[in-house]
Structures are given as structure tokens and as C-alpha cells.
């Protein structure tokens with residue numbers, strides 16, 4: 001099909017992408033921009049036909065490489081059942097999270113980089129090409145969902161940062177402001193929330209910075225204005241409302257690892273065969289579904305990520 005043959009407003013939502021195509025993202029974005037034929041079997045949703053300018057977020061190109069053979073979770077559930085300890089230690093924090101002030105929002109990129117970067121989030125966004133991806137998401141507490149994220153690959157941010165060759169890890173931190181975020185008055189937690197990836201993980205094609213969900217800006221309770229999404233790992237790795245990216249040589253302690261190292265580790269890769277000390281990880285409860293479904297190794301993303309771990313002997317990869 002010739003991409004240019006139909007204007008976006010001539011297509012129905014029902015023509016949205018249904019089959020995976022094996023184009024890498026750059027090739028896809030280029031192809032769309034050039035109006036090239038993408039081959040038989042590929043249809044693109046209305047929003048996909050718009051060649052996006054750098055920095056423009058909505059509507060984003062739907063990347064057909066990331067499709068899921070499960071129903072998308074209802075938006076109402078995705079945006080009302082959340083985990084964000086800064087605003088409470090239960091799942092109904094959405095209204096409390098409206099206290100989060102998301103502008104101005106400064107982002108710092110520092111540590112082992114050639115040049116530190118500090119800029120406002122809107123200026124940061126101008127540096128990236130946005131796209132939409134459908135991903136699975138699996139919390140360590142065994143609930144799960146499928147949802148469309150808008151954002152850009154974390155690899156693009158790493159490239160912008162130009163890490164030095166000694167850099168091996170990327171640490172990400174959430175804001176710290178106990179005035180604004182009541183949960184941070186719980187002084188026994190090691191605020192700010194902190195997560196980290198190896199640089200190999202951070203530059204894996206799946207590691208994503210989300211700025212939107214369901215075609216709109218990401219709501220505060222889901223980690224506005226930018227959060228990590230690493231869909232092959234348990235949800236706690238996907239840190240929300242990031243203010244700082246720091247490249248280091250040494251592996252840091254992460255938030256939940258500091259709080260409860262017996263139960264939560266650095267790697268936290270999804271594995272149905274390795275149980276949590278207090279419950280089974282074999283199955284999960286899809287939000288909005290009836291009953292439970294089987295959990296998949298690496299949450300169904302083995303072909304993209306298993307290679308990252310083939311040489312890691314003696315590491316506790318699945319908690």
C-alpha cells in the first residue's frame with residue numbers, strides 16, 4: 001500500500017495496524033516520511049500516516065513492530081489503578097497525584113557524560129522523534145495490562161547524552177518534594193525513588209521513555225511528564241516522573257532493593273518459574289479481565305531481551 005495514497009482523515013480507526021512488520025523504527029519513520037510503500041499486509045491507522053516533526057508528540061506514529069495479541073486494557077482502569085508511593089501506598093492514588101506540579105520541570109543528564117545537560121522538559125522533548133507502541137506491563141504484584149504508550153526510545157536519550165566509555169549503568173531519579181508529595185513524608189523510605197539499568201538494557205530497543213498514553217499526555221498518576229517503561233521487567237523498574245539521568249561506572253542500589261532486598265532486586269526480569277517469596281509469579285490478573293492468565297518469560301519479550309542476560313552467571317536475574 002502506498003502510504004501517501006490516503007489522507008489520514010480518509011481512514012477508519014478499524015484499519016489500525018493488525019500485523020507485525022519487521023521494519024526497524026528508523027526505517028519505518030523514514031519510510032513514512034518519504035511516503036514509501038511498506039509492503040503487502042500492512043495497514044496503518046489514521047494517526048500513523050502523519051509524518052511527524054521532531055518534538056511533536058500527538059498524534060504519534062504507531063510503530064507496527066510493537067503489537068500485542070491481547071486486548072488493550074480499558075483506559076479508565078489503566079488511569080485509575082496505579083502504584084506511585086510518593087502519593088500513597090495503595091492503588092487509588094490518582095486524585096492525590098493531581099498535586100504533582102509538572103511545569104516548570106527541569107531534567108538533568110549528568111555523571112559520566114561528555115557534557116552535562118540541564119534543560120526544561122519541553123526543550124528536551126524537542127530533541128526526539130515520538131512514536132506510539134503497544135506494550136504489555138506486568139507488576140511484581142501479579143496484575144497486568146496492555147496499553148499504548150507515546151514517547152521515544154531511551155536509546156535516543158542515551159545517544160544525546162554521549163556517555164563516556166567507562167559508563168556502565170544509567171540511574172534514573174524521581175523528584176523529591178515532601179511538601180507536594182505526601183508519601184515522601186514517610187521518612188523511612190529512601191527518597192527520591194531511584195531505578196537503574198545497565199547501558200545495554202537502556203539501549204535495548206524496548207526501553208522507552210513515555211510521555212503519553214492513549215494518545216494524550218501521560219496523566220500525573222502515571223508519572224507525568226516523563227517516565228521509564230521497560231516491559232520485560234516487573235513494573236517497579238518503570239520509574240515515574242523522572243528529573244535526573246546519571247551515568248555511572250558502579251551499579252547503584254535501587255529504591256525497592258534498598259527497602260526489601262530479599263524480595264526485590266536490581267534485575268527484576270519477569271519469569272513465571274521464579275516465585276516471589278510471598279506469592280507465585282506463574283500467572284497474572286489482567287486488569288479488566290476475568291480470571292488469570294499465564295505469565296510469560298520476560299513478559300513475552302524473550303526474542304528482544306534474552307540475549308542481554310546470556311553471559312550473566314551468578315546474578316539473581318528474576319527478582
Ligand SMILES: Nc1nc2c(c(=O)[nH]1)N[C@H]1C(S)=C(S)[C@@H](COP(=O)(O)O)O[C@H]1N2
Pocket residue numbers: 078081082083084085086138139140174193221222223234235236237238239240241
Ligand atoms: N517514582 C515512582 N515510580 C514508580 C512507582 C513509585 O511508587 N514511584 N511504582 C512502580 C510500580 S511498583 C509500578 S507497578 C508502576 C505502576 O505504573 P502505573 O501506575 O502507571 O500503572 O510504576 C512504577 N514506578
Ligand SMILES: [Mo]
Pocket residue numbers: 083139140141234235236
Ligand atoms: Mo508494581
